[in-house]
Amino acid sequence: MAEPPERDPFPEFRLDSDAGATFVLESKGKWWHAGFHLTTAIVGPTILTLPYAFRGLGWGLGFLCLTVLGCVTFYSYYLMSKVLEHCEKAGRRHIRFRELAADVLGSGWMFYFVIFIQTAINTGVGIGAILLAGECLKIMYENLSPNGSLKLYEFIAMVTVVMIVLSQLPSFHSLRHINFASLLLCLGYTFLMVGACINAGLSKNAPPRDYSLEPSGSSRVFSAFTSISIIAAIFGNGILPEIQATLAPPATGKMVKGLLMCYTVAFLTFYSAAVSGYWVFGNKSNSNILKSLMPDEGPSLAPTIVLGLAVVLVLLQLLAIGLVYSQVAYEIMEKQSADVKQGMFSKRNLIPRLILRSLYVIFCGFMAAMLPFFGDISGVVGAIGFIPLDFILPMLLYNMTYKPSRSTLTYWINLSVIIVFTGVGIMGSFSSIRKLVLDANKFKLFSSDVVD
DSSP states (O other): OOOOOSOOSOGGGGSTTOHIIIIISOOOBOHHHHHHHHHHHHSSGGGGGHHHHHTTTHHHHHHHHHHHHHHHHHHHHHHHHHHHHHHHHTTOOOOSHHHHHHHHHTOHHHHHHHHHHHHHHHHHHHHHHHHHHHHHHHHHHHHHOTTOOOOHHHHHHHHHHHHHHHTTOOOSGGGHHHHHHHHHHHHHHHHHHHHHHHHHHHSTTOOOOOOOOOSSHHHHHHHHHHHHHHHHHHHOOSOHHHHHHTBOSOOTTHHHHHHHHHHHHHHHHHHHHHHHHHHHHGGGOOSSHHHHHSOSSSOOSSOHHHHHHHHHHHHHHHHHHHHHTTHHHHHHHHHHHOOGGGOTTSHHHHHHHHHHHHHHHHHHHHHHHHOOOHHHHHHHHIIIIIIIIIIIHHHHHHHHHHOOOTTSHHHHHHHHHHHHHHHHHHHHHHHHHHHHHHHGGGOOTTOSSOOO
16 A cells, blocks of 8 residues: 655645635545446447447457457546545545546646646547537428528537536536436437347348448558547546546545446447447448438438437537536636635625636637537547557556555556556557548538538
8 A cells, every 4th residue: 555645745625715616626525426427438429439449449359449449447446436536535635637637647737748638638528519519400401491501610619609508517516417417318319220220220221231341451540549549538527536526525436437327328238329320321320320320312211300319419418518618728728817705606706707718718719619620539539649548647657556466466467557558549649640630632622511
């Protein structure tokens, strides 16, 4: 067992003047609330990209990567929760990823590294959520009015307005009921999508199935690492310490229960979505499998009412996901702008909150409209953001905190994960950015179509 650190390098974060901790990360939740938050952060409409990820891996490697990444992330989150619990028992309750990393690793630059990575993740997910929500509205609109004149960026603007209103919910804990609804929504649209795919695969209009990979060896390698990055993004969240901060202390054992709830839902949804979608569409799978079920040419491959309901459920959950991943940004804003002595809803704090959060959402909406790259964004965010925070740092934090002997299996498992996923992250970053650059030739700014 590691000796608890003797010095708190972040005493200012414990002061009553920390409005970010007091307002945004208030600690009132139960373990099932953490489960709701985790499920919303991990089990989202990115499920719809799993068949797309499989097309770069094939059946065997696809199943292997999905299973391995699932096991590694569960193990990783478990280790991080143990580190957080250890620090809490030592009187050092960390409520932010950045201060935990800098404290345990003893490096000031690590504090800013985590801030940078978390900002990339949160902003990337915020952009992706708004983009996909706008695409959902566009899908519904085109089915109701095939000759309509509205463009994708106009639907993104509509979603942005709704997100501005919802962003004024003051704290992470205040999202618990929304995130419970989010859990039900992800189960609902996943099973609707699975049923629709099975119906499409058995119908007379079933598309021809081709599971072959890229013909070029180099292209196959790049596609595989891009797919791995997408799956990493699907399993990642990058905000586990902030979610654990919403638990009423002591947090011992509560986070593990929340993780078990989350991964039960993930198991039910991830495998069913990946198998059914890839079985029907193979290497023609779209980055949004619902679009594959509604091809531009030919009849719809599933009943319109089923697809319409699935799109509505996806749209609603995307609002919850956008809120969850904005909390770290809001916490940083609140810490710098709010006065904790004047109360959460005082005029002094309400006006800056309204302005700063609105500007953040507007920025995400603008980027979503300008760069409609949903599948590619998932790959880049997974490689650059989620792999370092969710696959590498937790192992390092555990080894530094508990100092397992080099003769133990735990030490070598953790070291192996660090080495393997450092390589995967580097290759995934290169291949994802490469694909993003290649796809840049396929669209124009504020395009009305999402590029695959």
